[in-house]
Amino acid sequence: MRHVKGGRGKPIKEKEPMKALKMQRALASVSYERRSKTKLELAERDRFEEFDLLDEIKESVPVQALGGLDDIAPTPIQRLAIPALLGTEDGKRRKKFKEGPIIPPKKEMKQFLLAAETGSGKTLAYVLPVIDALKRAEALEAQQEAEAKEQEKQQLKQKSGQGYELPSPEVDDPHHTTGRPKVIILVPTQELVAQVGALVKSLSHTVKFRAAMISANYSSTIIRNRLFSPQGIDIVVSTPHLLNSITESDPNVLSRVSHLVIDEADSLLDRSFAPLTSSIIDRATPSLQQLILCSATIPRSLDTYLHKRYPSIRRLTTPNLHAIPRRVQLTVVDIDKIPYQGNRDLTCAQVIWDLGKEADSCDGPSTAADKRILVFVNEREKADEVAAYLRGKGIDATALSRDSSDRNSDATLAAFTGTSTSAQLAKQQKEDAKKADSGERRLRGVKVLVTTDIASRGIDTTAAKTVILYTVPHTSIDFIHRLGRVGRMGRRGRGIVLVGRGDRRDVVREVREGMFKGMALI
Secondary structure, three states: EEEEEEOOEEEEEOOOOOOHHHHOOOEOOHHHHHHHHHHHOOOOOOHHHHOOOOOHHHHHHHHHOOOOOOOOOOOHHHHHHHHHHHHHOOOOOOHHHHOOOOOOOOOOEEEEEOOOOOOHHHHHHHHHHHHHHHHHHHHHHHHHHHHHHHHHHHHHHHHHOOOOOOOOOOOOOOOOOOOOEEEEEOOOOHHHHHHHHHHHHHHOOOOOOOEEEEOOOOHHHHHHHHOOHHHHOEEEEEHHHHHHHHHHOOOHHHOOOEEEOOOHHHHHHHOOHHHHEEEEHHHHHHOEEEEEEEOOOOHHHHHHHHHHHHOOOOEEOOOOOOOOOOOOEEEEEEEEOOOOOHHHHHHEEEEHHEEEHHHHOOOOOOOOHHHEEEEEOOOOHHHHHHHHHHHHHOOOEEEEEOOOOOOHHHHHHHHHHHHOOOOHHHHHHHHHHHHHHOOOOOOOOOOEEOOOHHHHOOOOOHHHHHHHOOOOOOOOHHHHHHHHOOOHHHHOOEEEEEEEOOOOHHHHHHHHHHHOOOOOOO
């Protein structure tokens, strides 16, 4: 603490920046010198065409991966990660297939950590290079197979007429990749399996490869049919629990994996997931060429783990890591003031009603995002309780937590994001009409999802423009993930935190000041 002289020569204590956040520090620090250096590197890559990706992959980006977006320039993490994962940062371009023999990839495993703010396009940053490596390896195998067949043909010619047996006719054996994927992407939840899997599947329409999503959402028959399809499998998206269970009975599933991606690594390498995730990494290591960890934050626990386990891992971090985008506006509501008198539920309901009226009274037409609101609670038991209270106040609210059934989770997310099937939409419209006929006071058009951290990690919530923090998050990590649900991909968003007696107002104040200044939350 430094002292400076005041008006009458009295020492005045100078405020220590981020003091409250330092006291509960949970994030590893990234120096501002490193951030500045990265900014200079990023300025040189501003188009997907500049990356040394296969032509069909480049063509699939605007059509399949980023369909409907006007601005398709790569994001900072994509500018950093794609050349690094391709191994073309020095500017050298690799030979195309038609330019001569393909050089087999080196066998030693390379390790990468991709760390960037939420909503920055990390999934595409690792998916494109991984698919590129998959297709190049596939071309190499096809070339080697053709050479082997040609050699066998020449040998048969030499043996013909010398009394040797003719080769047996070919039979339709299962593909050699059946149950032996080359790429595995691990994510913490089945919701993320569906989201990441959808992106991978969309790219497979133009870049030909076989991908499968397997999670607890699917029956054992569907999982087996997808993983052990006679046509083979190239990429599998799954959760550690399910994949570990499968590989316990069939270890060979991991025998050909060349690229292993650990998405949301801060979750998959924490105390609850780490044993399963580490076990999968260990069993896949003999064939691995790249291990890719991906995260929106680098907690100190993850930082320590990486220093011990992978001291040589390549860290690719964006300049704005651990900073909440300045395009997100944070408002603080004091629940102890009139008219709330300390009632947090009532405060939350009134804030939502005010947001709904504001969306209806704005000058221009309101969008669906204006009427999609995420409410974050700290305990899963609270999610159902708050959602029930809001419904009692005429608000269309549903709860989503780890206690929700798989089928209900999918339907809840689909209804909130606007991706429901026609049958689900018809059912919802019928329920809405029934409620309207009852004459109850209702907030029309607004949909609220009350959730825990299950929806703060990786789930695409571009359908929402507002996040309400029902209670003050425990750490700056939670602030980053929860407020990061809005302001994604360059959009503007709003965060509202409810603060009452006993809450850490000093932490909230420092987070708000840091957001205003564009500072990282240490």
